[in-house]
Amino acid sequence: MNRIAQGLTLVLLGAAALTSTVPTDLYLNWVKPGFGPFLIAAGVVMVLLGVLVIVAELRGGDQALDQEDVVPSGAAAAGDDGPARSELDHAAAEYAGHTGDGHGHDHERAPGVAWLLLLPVLAVFVVAPPALGxxxxxxxxxxxxxxxxxxxxxxxxxxxxxxxxxxxxxxxxxxxxxxxxxxxxxxxxxxxxxxxxxxxxxxxxxxxxxxxxxxxxxxxxxxxxxxxxxxxxxxxxxxxxxxxxxxxxxxxxxxxxxxxxxxxxxxxxxxxxxxxxxx
CATH class of the missing domain: 2.40.50.140 (Nucleic acid-binding proteins)
Incomplete structure (x- = not known):
């Protein structure tokens, strides 16, 4: 989800650059007219990169789910020692969740913070900075x-x-x-x-x-x-x-x-x- 938020941020930033140059002259509030083509090019590149990041993250998540369905777990992978190993794995995972040594606890909080990156980008569409006065x-x-x-x-x-x-x-x-x-x-x-x-x-x-x-x-x-x-x-x-x-x-x-x-x-x-x- 972190990468999806990053990809959306790139898409929105690119869209902001494009919407301030192609249909309007809003970009003239911040830069000289000669920079218009460069803003258009940068906007297109950022949108494409953002889309690629989002697509790659979604495909990676789908592949991870497919691997969990195929890979044997616990007793099937452990043979005769399956129950013992399954109990050890369960205890280790539980201990990591309580102590914070595992990655699961951090990953649960990170996406929520990552989505906050979109707020300043969305603000550009709502309230565009005016020219200096x-x-x-x-x-x-x-x-x-x-x-x-x-x-x-x-x-x-x-x-x-x-x-x-x-x-x-x-x-x-x-x-x-x-x-x-x-x-x-x-x-x-x-x-x-x-x-x-x-x-x-x-x-x-x-x-x-x-x-x-x-x-x-x-x-x-x-x-x-x-x-x-x-x-x-x-x-x-x-x-x-x-x-x-x-x-x-x-x-x-x-x-x-x-x-x-x-x-x-x-x-x-x-x-x-x-x-x-x-x-």
């Missing part, structure tokens, strides 16, 4: 730091601000806006209306709120926070998604010394959660 931003603290500079003192990153026509609203990732605000010594971002999409995070002092987005390199475990402060619009409910248009509030002094970046909003519009919550 405002709690992660609040517990992490500050935003990601400025991009590293090369030998010439310049930072390299890409956005579509330079290619946009004058007066055109520029759609940027929150991460792109933050990176540009860190290093825009020529102030190309100034007076340019940008459009950002992210989720709401309340501030600790209650003055304003953050429009935030998490940047993920591989999986949710390495997510980095990027956030923009908004003080001229009432704070919405945490973890709700918004599309914000506005202009950059230029900080005083060196850009690298800024603790956070702020935007003056011209419009704030509620939007539905995107399929991929990360950047």
């Amino acid at each position: 405002s709690y992660t931003v609040e517990s992490t603290g500050g935003s990601s730091g400025p991009p590293p500079r090369d030998e010439n003192g310049s930072s390299r990153f890409t956005d579509n601000l330079s290619e946009a026509a004058p007066g055109e609203v520029v759609e940027l990732d929150v991460q792109q806006f933050v990176m540009r605000a860190w290093v825009d010594e020529e102030r190309e971002l100034a007076d340019r209306e940008v459009e950002l999409t992210g989720f709401a995070v309340p501030t600790e002092d209650g003055e304003g709120w953050y429009l935030a987005r998490l940047q993920m390199a591989c999986c949710a475990a390495d997510a980095v926070v990027n956030k923009v402060l908004i003080t001229d619009h009432p704070a919405p409910e945490a973890d709700t998604w918004w599309k914000v248009r506005g202009t950059w509030v230029e900080p005083e002094g060196e850009l690298y010394d800024a603790s956070e970046h702020e935007i003056d909003t011209s419009s704030v519009e509620a939007v539905t959660d995107p399929p991929d919550p990360y950047e």
Whole structure:
């Protein structure tokens, strides 16, 4: 029975990987889109292995029962000394059951414990872990730091601000806006209306709120926070998604010394959660 529980655990884990990738985009809450094919392959392998384990255990149990029916016991196998040996075997088995030296007592308790392994796996089907949100931003603290500079003192990153026509609203990732605000010594971002999409995070002092987005390199475990402060619009409910248009509030002094970046909003519009919550 232990092996059957192990096999079912593998089947359920594989099914969880498959159901989060094939019919839905649920896997995007935890990993980047490029990992989808690997999750599908891993799910198929785990399901097949689990089925093989279960089938092998069931066949092994059937063979053991067949051998017990065929092998002679007690007196038939012992010849003239059968009754004496049968009594000794019975006494030894009884002694092992009382002292715990035999394996029977342990095997009776082990299957019950093994079945508990299925509970956390079943929980995945009932309550799927959501994407990281405002709690992660609040517990992490500050935003990601400025991009590293090369030998010439310049930072390299890409956005579509330079290619946009004058007066055109520029759609940027929150991460792109933050990176540009860190290093825009020529102030190309100034007076340019940008459009950002992210989720709401309340501030600790209650003055304003953050429009935030998490940047993920591989999986949710390495997510980095990027956030923009908004003080001229009432704070919405945490973890709700918004599309914000506005202009950059230029900080005083060196850009690298800024603790956070702020935007003056011209419009704030509620939007539905995107399929991929990360950047």
